[in-house]
Amino acid sequence: xxxxxxxxxxxxxxxxxxxxxxRYEQEGEFDVERGYIYTSCASVENGSPLFWNEKxxxxxxxxxxxxxxxxxxWFRPHAFAPNRTGTAQPLQVHFDLKEKLDLxxxxxxxxxxxxxxxxRPGDRLRTWQVLRSVSEPKTTKLGTGRFWVIxxxxxxxxxxxxxxxxxxxxGYKRQx
Amino acid sequence: xxxxxxxxxxxxxxxxxxxGYDVTATTVVLGALASRDWRxxxxxxxxxxxxxxxxxxxxxxxxxxxWFERYLTDWTGPYGRLGRMKFRMRxxxxxxxxxxxxxxxxxxxxxxxxxGWADVTVKLxxxxxxxxxxxxxxxxxxxxxxxxxxxxxxxWKPDAEVGTASxxx
Numbered sequence: 001x002x003x004x005x006x007x008x009x010x011x012x013x014x015x016x017x018x019x020x021x022x023r024y025e026q027e028g029e030f031d032v033e034r035g036y037i038y039t040s041c042a043s044v045e046n047g048s049p050l051f052w053n054e055k056x057x058x059x060x061x062x063x064x065x066x067x068x069x070x071x072x073x074w075f076r077p078h079a080f081a082p083n084r085t086g087t088a089q090p091l092q093v094h095f096d097l098k099e100k101l102d103l104x105x106x107x108x109x110x111x112x113x114x115x116x117x118x119x120r121p122g123d124r125l126r127t128w129q130v131l132r133s134v135s136e137p138k139t140t141k142l143g144t145g146r147f148w149v150i151x152x153x154x155x156x157x158x159x160x161x162x163x164x165x166x167x168x169x170x171g172y173k174r175q176x
Numbered sequence: 177x178x179x180x181x182x183x184x185x186x187x188x189x190x191x192x193x194x195x196g197y198d199v200t201a202t203t204v205v206l207g208a209l210a211s212r213d214w215r216x217x218x219x220x221x222x223x224x225x226x227x228x229x230x231x232x233x234x235x236x237x238x239x240x241x242x243w244f245e246r247y248l249t250d251w252t253g254p255y256g257r258l259g260r261m262k263f264r265m266r267x268x269x270x271x272x273x274x275x276x277x278x279x280x281x282x283x284x285x286x287x288x289x290x291x292g293w294a295d296v297t298v299k300l301x302x303x304x305x306x307x308x309x310x311x312x313x314x315x316x317x318x319x320x321x322x323x324x325x326x327x328x329x330x331x332w333k334p335d336a337e338v339g340t341a342s343x344x345x
Binding site: 044046050076105110113114117 | 178197203206207209210211212213214227228229237238239241242243244245246249254255257258259260261262263264265323325326328332334335
Protein backbone atom coordinates (compact mmCIF):
# COMPACT_ATOMS: atom_id res chain seq x y z
CA UNK A 1 0.00 0.00 0.00
CA UNK A 2 1.43 3.34 -0.98
CA UNK A 3 1.72 6.31 1.38
CA UNK A 4 -1.18 7.93 -0.43
CA UNK A 5 -3.29 4.81 0.13
CA UNK A 6 -2.38 4.81 3.78
CA UNK A 7 -3.57 8.38 4.17
CA UNK A 8 -6.85 7.73 2.39
CA UNK A 9 -7.25 4.08 3.23
CA UNK A 10 -10.41 4.49 5.27
CA UNK A 11 -11.99 7.00 2.94
CA UNK A 12 -14.60 5.31 0.73
CA UNK A 13 -13.75 4.97 -2.94
CA UNK A 14 -16.80 7.02 -3.85
CA UNK A 15 -15.49 9.95 -1.81
CA UNK A 16 -12.02 9.66 -3.27
CA UNK A 17 -13.62 9.81 -6.67
CA UNK A 18 -15.06 13.23 -5.85
CA UNK A 19 -11.62 14.79 -5.41
CA UNK A 20 -10.97 17.21 -8.26
CA UNK A 21 -14.44 16.74 -9.75
CA UNK A 22 -16.74 19.66 -10.56
CA ARG A 23 -20.00 19.01 -8.67
CA TYR A 24 -23.30 20.69 -7.96
CA GLU A 25 -23.11 23.32 -10.70
CA GLN A 26 -26.11 25.55 -10.26
CA GLU A 27 -27.52 28.96 -11.02
CA GLY A 28 -28.62 31.25 -8.20
CA GLU A 29 -32.33 31.09 -7.42
CA PHE A 30 -32.71 34.85 -7.76
CA ASP A 31 -30.90 37.91 -9.04
CA VAL A 32 -28.45 39.72 -6.81
CA GLU A 33 -30.52 42.40 -5.12
CA ARG A 34 -30.08 45.40 -2.90
CA GLY A 35 -32.43 44.31 -0.12
CA TYR A 36 -29.97 41.67 1.03
CA ILE A 37 -27.11 44.10 0.53
CA TYR A 38 -28.73 46.54 2.95
CA THR A 39 -29.38 43.75 5.45
CA SER A 40 -25.80 42.55 5.26
CA CYS A 41 -24.42 46.05 5.68
CA ALA A 42 -26.77 46.68 8.61
CA SER A 43 -25.71 43.43 10.29
CA VAL A 44 -22.11 44.67 10.57
CA GLU A 45 -22.86 48.41 10.54
CA ASN A 46 -20.99 48.88 7.27
CA GLY A 47 -21.63 52.47 6.22
CA SER A 48 -19.47 52.50 3.10
CA PRO A 49 -20.92 54.96 0.58
CA LEU A 50 -20.53 52.30 -2.11
CA PHE A 51 -23.66 50.67 -0.73
CA TRP A 52 -25.63 53.68 0.49
CA ASN A 53 -24.78 56.64 -1.76
CA GLU A 54 -25.65 56.30 -5.45
CA LYS A 55 -23.47 59.22 -6.51
CA UNK A 56 -20.44 57.67 -4.82
CA UNK A 57 -21.28 54.25 -6.25
CA UNK A 58 -21.54 55.72 -9.74
CA UNK A 59 -18.26 57.60 -9.42
CA UNK A 60 -16.19 54.86 -7.82
CA UNK A 61 -17.64 51.53 -8.94
CA UNK A 62 -19.63 52.61 -12.02
CA UNK A 63 -22.89 51.81 -10.24
CA UNK A 64 -24.10 49.76 -7.29
CA UNK A 65 -22.13 46.70 -6.30
CA UNK A 66 -22.58 44.08 -3.59
CA UNK A 67 -20.05 43.87 -0.76
CA UNK A 68 -17.46 41.38 -2.02
CA UNK A 69 -17.72 39.32 1.16
CA UNK A 70 -21.35 38.50 0.26
CA UNK A 71 -20.22 36.25 -2.57
CA UNK A 72 -21.60 33.05 -1.04
CA UNK A 73 -24.85 34.64 0.11
CA TRP A 74 -26.52 34.32 -3.27
CA PHE A 75 -26.48 30.52 -3.19
CA ARG A 76 -27.83 29.57 0.20
CA PRO A 77 -31.21 27.93 -0.34
CA HIS A 78 -34.16 28.39 1.95
CA ALA A 79 -35.27 25.32 3.86
CA PHE A 80 -38.52 25.34 1.88
CA ALA A 81 -39.36 25.50 -1.81
CA PRO A 82 -42.69 24.25 -3.16
CA ASN A 83 -41.43 21.56 -5.51
CA ARG A 84 -38.35 20.51 -3.67
CA THR A 85 -37.97 17.04 -2.23
CA GLY A 86 -35.30 16.50 0.36
CA THR A 87 -33.24 19.10 2.11
CA ALA A 88 -31.32 21.68 0.11
CA GLN A 89 -28.01 22.56 1.70
CA PRO A 90 -25.43 25.20 0.92
CA LEU A 91 -22.03 23.69 0.21
CA GLN A 92 -23.61 20.30 -0.48
CA VAL A 93 -20.25 18.54 -0.80
CA HIS A 94 -19.62 19.35 2.87
CA PHE A 95 -22.86 17.62 3.87
CA ASP A 96 -22.18 14.70 1.53
CA LEU A 97 -18.86 14.18 3.29
CA LYS A 98 -20.51 14.23 6.70
CA GLU A 99 -22.90 11.54 5.57
CA LYS A 100 -20.49 9.31 3.67
CA LEU A 101 -17.81 9.49 6.34
CA ASP A 102 -20.35 9.05 9.15
CA LEU A 103 -19.27 12.24 10.89
CA UNK A 104 -22.44 13.79 12.31
CA UNK A 105 -21.00 17.13 13.43
CA UNK A 106 -18.91 19.58 11.47
CA UNK A 107 -17.50 23.07 11.69
CA UNK A 108 -15.62 25.32 9.29
CA UNK A 109 -12.11 26.24 10.39
CA UNK A 110 -10.61 28.18 7.46
CA UNK A 111 -12.09 30.28 4.71
CA UNK A 112 -10.13 31.84 1.85
CA UNK A 113 -11.84 34.13 -0.65
CA UNK A 114 -10.36 35.62 -3.81
CA UNK A 115 -12.41 38.46 -5.23
CA UNK A 116 -12.48 39.17 -8.95
CA UNK A 117 -15.05 41.18 -10.94
CA UNK A 118 -17.55 42.99 -8.69
CA UNK A 119 -20.98 41.46 -8.20
CA ARG A 120 -23.79 43.86 -9.06
CA PRO A 121 -27.52 44.00 -8.38
CA GLY A 122 -29.26 42.23 -11.25
CA ASP A 123 -26.48 39.69 -11.75
CA ARG A 124 -27.46 36.03 -11.84
CA LEU A 125 -24.51 34.01 -10.64
CA ARG A 126 -23.50 30.41 -11.25
CA THR A 127 -21.43 28.26 -8.95
CA TRP A 128 -19.91 24.81 -8.56
CA GLN A 129 -17.98 22.95 -5.90
CA VAL A 130 -14.77 20.92 -6.08
CA LEU A 131 -13.52 18.68 -3.28
CA ARG A 132 -9.75 19.17 -3.06
CA SER A 133 -8.70 16.88 -0.21
CA VAL A 134 -9.74 14.75 2.77
CA SER A 135 -7.29 14.33 5.63
CA GLU A 136 -6.34 11.31 7.62
CA PRO A 137 -8.19 11.00 10.96
CA LYS A 138 -7.43 13.78 13.45
CA THR A 139 -8.43 14.40 17.06
CA THR A 140 -9.19 17.92 18.28
CA LYS A 141 -10.87 19.27 21.39
CA LEU A 142 -14.20 18.81 19.61
CA GLY A 143 -13.75 15.16 18.77
CA THR A 144 -12.20 12.80 16.25
CA GLY A 145 -12.81 13.20 12.56
CA ARG A 146 -11.31 14.45 9.33
CA PHE A 147 -10.51 17.79 7.75
CA TRP A 148 -11.50 18.46 4.17
CA VAL A 149 -10.98 21.30 1.68
CA ILE A 150 -13.70 22.36 -0.73
CA UNK A 151 -13.31 25.04 -3.42
CA UNK A 152 -16.33 26.95 -4.63
CA UNK A 153 -16.18 28.85 -7.92
CA UNK A 154 -18.51 31.73 -8.79
CA UNK A 155 -19.14 33.26 -12.21
CA UNK A 156 -21.63 35.85 -13.43
CA UNK A 157 -24.12 35.56 -16.29
CA UNK A 158 -21.36 36.53 -18.75
CA UNK A 159 -19.17 33.67 -17.55
CA UNK A 160 -16.76 36.08 -15.89
CA UNK A 161 -15.22 34.93 -12.63
CA UNK A 162 -16.41 36.96 -9.68
CA UNK A 163 -14.52 34.95 -7.10
CA UNK A 164 -13.36 31.70 -5.59
CA UNK A 165 -13.83 30.46 -2.07
CA UNK A 166 -11.93 27.70 -0.35
CA UNK A 167 -13.35 26.19 2.82
CA UNK A 168 -11.63 23.90 5.28
CA UNK A 169 -14.16 21.89 7.24
CA UNK A 170 -13.74 19.49 10.13
CA GLY A 171 -16.29 16.70 10.38
CA TYR A 172 -16.21 14.86 13.69
CA LYS A 173 -17.81 12.68 16.29
CA ARG A 174 -17.98 14.25 19.71
CA GLN A 175 -15.89 12.76 22.49
CA UNK A 176 -18.02 10.63 24.77
CA UNK B 177 -15.62 64.13 -1.66
CA UNK B 178 -14.79 60.66 -0.38
CA UNK B 179 -11.64 60.03 1.63
CA UNK B 180 -8.85 58.45 -0.42
CA UNK B 181 -6.12 56.43 1.30
CA UNK B 182 -3.31 55.99 -1.19
CA UNK B 183 -0.66 53.30 -1.07
CA UNK B 184 2.15 55.78 -0.35
CA UNK B 185 0.39 56.73 2.89
CA UNK B 186 0.64 53.17 4.20
CA UNK B 187 3.77 51.72 5.79
CA UNK B 188 4.53 48.20 7.00
CA UNK B 189 3.99 47.93 10.73
CA UNK B 190 1.28 50.58 10.78
CA UNK B 191 -1.62 49.81 13.12
CA UNK B 192 -5.21 50.16 12.00
CA UNK B 193 -7.70 51.84 14.33
CA UNK B 194 -9.23 49.39 16.78
CA UNK B 195 -12.91 48.47 16.52
CA GLY B 196 -14.83 47.11 19.50
CA TYR B 197 -18.36 45.75 19.38
CA ASP B 198 -20.63 44.21 22.01
CA VAL B 199 -22.13 41.04 20.55
CA THR B 200 -25.71 40.18 21.38
CA ALA B 201 -27.96 37.33 20.30
CA THR B 202 -29.40 39.77 17.79
CA THR B 203 -25.92 40.37 16.34
CA VAL B 204 -25.49 36.64 15.77
CA VAL B 205 -28.99 36.00 14.43
CA LEU B 206 -29.08 39.09 12.21
CA GLY B 207 -25.67 38.20 10.83
CA ALA B 208 -26.77 34.65 10.07
CA LEU B 209 -29.99 35.72 8.39
CA ALA B 210 -28.27 38.52 6.44
CA SER B 211 -25.96 35.88 4.99
CA ARG B 212 -28.87 33.45 4.40
CA ASP B 213 -27.36 30.96 6.81
CA TRP B 214 -30.29 29.11 8.34
CA ARG B 215 -28.29 26.49 10.20
CA UNK B 216 -29.60 26.19 13.75
CA UNK B 217 -26.33 26.69 15.61
CA UNK B 218 -26.57 30.36 14.64
CA UNK B 219 -30.05 30.96 16.06
CA UNK B 220 -30.98 28.03 18.33
CA UNK B 221 -29.12 27.93 21.63
CA UNK B 222 -30.31 24.42 22.52
CA UNK B 223 -29.01 23.07 19.22
CA UNK B 224 -25.68 24.86 19.62
CA UNK B 225 -25.21 23.52 23.13
CA UNK B 226 -26.46 19.98 22.62
CA UNK B 227 -25.31 19.23 19.08
CA UNK B 228 -22.24 21.43 18.69
CA UNK B 229 -21.12 21.40 22.30
CA UNK B 230 -20.67 25.16 22.33
CA UNK B 231 -21.82 27.43 25.11
CA UNK B 232 -24.29 29.37 22.96
CA UNK B 233 -25.12 30.31 19.37
CA UNK B 234 -22.11 31.82 17.63
CA UNK B 235 -21.17 34.13 14.75
CA UNK B 236 -21.23 32.31 11.41
CA UNK B 237 -18.44 32.25 8.85
CA UNK B 238 -19.88 34.57 6.14
CA UNK B 239 -20.89 37.16 8.69
CA UNK B 240 -17.36 37.16 10.07
CA UNK B 241 -16.21 37.82 6.51
CA UNK B 242 -18.59 40.79 6.41
CA TRP B 243 -17.17 42.10 9.69
CA PHE B 244 -13.61 41.85 8.35
CA GLU B 245 -14.59 43.63 5.16
CA ARG B 246 -16.27 46.41 7.10
CA TYR B 247 -13.23 46.78 9.38
CA LEU B 248 -10.78 46.98 6.47
CA THR B 249 -12.82 49.37 4.36
CA ASP B 250 -13.51 51.62 7.35
CA TRP B 251 -9.75 52.10 7.26
CA THR B 252 -9.21 52.44 3.52
CA GLY B 253 -12.34 54.33 2.54
CA PRO B 254 -14.39 53.33 -0.51
CA TYR B 255 -11.49 53.24 -2.96
CA GLY B 256 -10.01 50.29 -1.10
CA ARG B 257 -10.84 47.10 -2.99
CA LEU B 258 -10.51 43.69 -1.36
CA GLY B 259 -8.54 41.23 -3.41
CA ARG B 260 -8.12 38.31 -1.11
CA MET B 261 -9.08 37.37 2.39
CA LYS B 262 -8.21 34.30 4.43
CA PHE B 263 -9.31 33.66 7.93
CA ARG B 264 -8.95 30.94 10.49
CA MET B 265 -11.51 30.54 13.22
CA ARG B 266 -9.83 29.37 16.39
CA UNK B 267 -12.66 29.95 18.80
CA UNK B 268 -16.26 31.10 18.56
CA UNK B 269 -17.79 34.50 19.25
CA UNK B 270 -20.88 34.34 21.44
CA UNK B 271 -23.60 36.69 22.68
CA UNK B 272 -22.26 38.63 25.64
CA UNK B 273 -18.75 38.82 24.18
CA UNK B 274 -17.11 42.14 23.38
CA UNK B 275 -15.27 41.43 20.15
CA UNK B 276 -12.32 43.64 19.25
CA UNK B 277 -10.71 43.95 15.83
CA UNK B 278 -7.07 45.00 15.61
CA UNK B 279 -5.12 45.25 12.38
CA UNK B 280 -1.55 45.70 11.31
CA UNK B 281 0.00 46.28 7.89
CA UNK B 282 2.42 43.46 7.07
CA UNK B 283 3.61 44.61 3.64
CA UNK B 284 2.99 47.14 0.92
CA UNK B 285 3.79 46.40 -2.68
CA UNK B 286 2.94 47.14 -6.29
CA UNK B 287 2.33 44.29 -8.71
CA UNK B 288 3.51 44.07 -12.32
CA UNK B 289 0.20 45.51 -13.48
CA UNK B 290 0.83 48.63 -11.41
CA UNK B 291 -1.76 47.85 -8.75
CA GLY B 292 -0.88 48.91 -5.21
CA TRP B 293 -1.56 46.36 -2.48
CA ALA B 294 -1.49 46.35 1.30
CA ASP B 295 -1.24 43.01 3.10
CA VAL B 296 -2.92 43.31 6.47
CA THR B 297 -3.37 40.94 9.40
CA VAL B 298 -6.52 41.46 11.42
CA LYS B 299 -7.13 39.74 14.74
CA LEU B 300 -10.60 39.35 16.18
CA UNK B 301 -10.30 38.82 19.91
CA UNK B 302 -12.57 38.54 22.91
CA UNK B 303 -10.61 39.56 25.98
CA UNK B 304 -7.33 37.67 25.80
CA UNK B 305 -8.80 35.01 23.53
CA UNK B 306 -7.90 35.17 19.83
CA UNK B 307 -11.04 33.98 18.06
CA UNK B 308 -10.24 34.56 14.40
CA UNK B 309 -7.15 35.66 12.52
CA UNK B 310 -7.57 37.13 9.07
CA UNK B 311 -4.98 37.97 6.47
CA UNK B 312 -6.20 40.22 3.71
CA UNK B 313 -4.80 41.79 0.58
CA UNK B 314 -6.49 45.03 -0.29
CA UNK B 315 -5.81 47.26 -3.28
CA UNK B 316 -5.33 50.99 -2.73
CA UNK B 317 -4.95 53.83 -5.23
CA UNK B 318 -1.32 54.42 -6.16
CA UNK B 319 -2.03 58.15 -6.40
CA UNK B 320 -4.92 60.58 -6.47
CA UNK B 321 -6.94 59.74 -9.56
CA UNK B 322 -6.11 56.04 -9.52
CA UNK B 323 -9.05 53.75 -8.78
CA UNK B 324 -8.52 50.02 -8.17
CA UNK B 325 -12.19 49.36 -8.97
CA UNK B 326 -11.53 50.09 -12.65
CA UNK B 327 -9.14 47.14 -12.89
CA UNK B 328 -10.24 43.99 -14.70
CA UNK B 329 -8.68 40.99 -16.40
CA UNK B 330 -4.90 41.10 -16.49
CA UNK B 331 -4.87 44.38 -14.59
CA TRP B 332 -6.50 42.74 -11.53
CA LYS B 333 -4.41 39.98 -9.94
CA PRO B 334 -5.66 39.40 -6.41
CA ASP B 335 -4.24 35.90 -6.17
CA ALA B 336 -0.86 36.51 -7.78
CA GLU B 337 2.25 35.98 -5.76
CA VAL B 338 3.81 39.13 -4.46
CA GLY B 339 6.02 40.76 -7.08
CA THR B 340 9.72 41.29 -7.08
CA ALA B 341 11.49 42.33 -3.96
CA SER B 342 12.18 45.70 -5.49
CA UNK B 343 8.47 46.29 -5.76
CA UNK B 344 8.02 45.78 -2.04
CA UNK B 345 8.39 48.74 0.24
